[in-house]
Amino acid sequence: MTAISAHRGHPAIRFALLAAAGTLLAAGPVLGLATAAQAHNYLVDSTPASGETLTELPETFSITTNEALLDLGGEGAGFALEVVDSDGLYYGDGCVTVEGATMSVTPAIGAAGDYTVVWQGVSADGHTVSAEFPFVWAPTDPSVATEGSATPVTCATAGGSDSAEDNTAAEGSDADAPADSPATTPQAPTDANLSDVLWIGGSVVLVGLVVGITLLVSGRKKKV
DSSP, X not given: OXXXXXXXXXXHHHHHHHHHHXXXXXXXXXXXXXXXXXXXOOEEEEESOTTOEESSOOSOEXXXXXXXXXXXXXXXXXXXXXXXXXXXXXXXXXXXXXXXXEEEEOOOXXXXXXXXXXXXXXXXXSXXXXXXXXXEEOOSOGGGOOOOBSSOOOTXXXXXXXXXXXXXXXXXXXXXXXXXXXXXXXXXXXXXXXHHHHHHHHHHHHHHHHHXXXXXXXXXXXXX
């Protein structure tokens, strides 16, 4: 029997190897769950559906992902849902409503033709996700058509002069605020939770190895 085989056969070594294997097996599901929790959201449903032919406007244009979207501050920051025609014109007021896993906008569209829905949101793991899909507009009532915009419309600039007045008022109130007022911009989450889980899992494995090595050394001392 070789020296390596003899060492493998030692009870303390067998115990150490079993302990290390056991801790890895125990930590594996935890690490797997942590990785799954960090996965990006993905599209599971939409109105209109990809490739669908619409003959009348639905209550909203919307997309739904597999889990809740991360709407920090509750104001739809970082979210967009745009309807674009084949000429590159944008439709709608740019105001996005986020409710759980769904984001939606008030429907607006132009003349009959091919369109694309372009959306962007903040995934549950804090990362930005985006995609697009086509649909066809073949209205039974052409009078619902509206004018498009050559550039994407944001909720802050939608509405023309009324919105401009609101922005001016907001700027005036900011000017009256103390210069040392703290910023209140929400911070996006980081991957700290995943790092903690990985660190804990590694520590568990290390402890198992230390216990096995300690038993191995103790067994050799007794034998001597």
